[in-house]
Amino acid sequence: METAQSRQQAAQPGALTAFARFVLCGGGVGLASSFAVGALASWIPWALANALITAASTLLATELHARFTFGAGGRASRRQHAQSAGSAVAAYAVTCMAMLALRQLVAAPDPLLEQVVYLSASAFAGVARFAVLRLVVFARNHAQTADTLRGPRPLPATVARTPAPADPAQLCHAA
DSSP states (O other), X not given: OOOHHHHHHHHSOOHHHHHHHHHHHHHHHHHHHHHHHHHHTTTSOHHHHHHHHHHHHHHHHHHHIIIIISOOOXXXXXXXXXXXXXXXXXXXXXXXXXXXXXXXXXXXXXXXXXXXXXXXXXXXXXXXXXXXXXXXXXHHHHHHHHHHHHOOOOOOOOOOOOOOOSSHHHHHHHO
């Protein structure tokens, strides 16, 4: 007989499938974000453009990952959004540091070089985000859901025991 828990476990993709989906969803959002950051940075400072686009793309990507990548089967919870935002802050720092390093090395980098550096830093941060999302953000959800499906756990019963008699005569009498 198939239970809700076994159906959910069957719906959870393996690591390779989840990574492929992560690359598809997160990579697609990341690629669109890189162009959006470049376009927005022509009007406002690059760091602000990166922060705004990172916030918007993190919300979108977290929903995609909850529904498609990690097999959660529904919308991302507030806790998952908050934890995903934490990993996005780290990714934001990595991309900012990469762009700062580029500007220190090249006085006026052309847009193609900026895209290469940004996308490389994003890819590096993306691999780390995959690990965090799979092992922390969405893994807890599966464990909590499994506990919820099982229902409340019974408390262990306490049994009072009398110590065994030390005298061999009493032991024989008890038998």
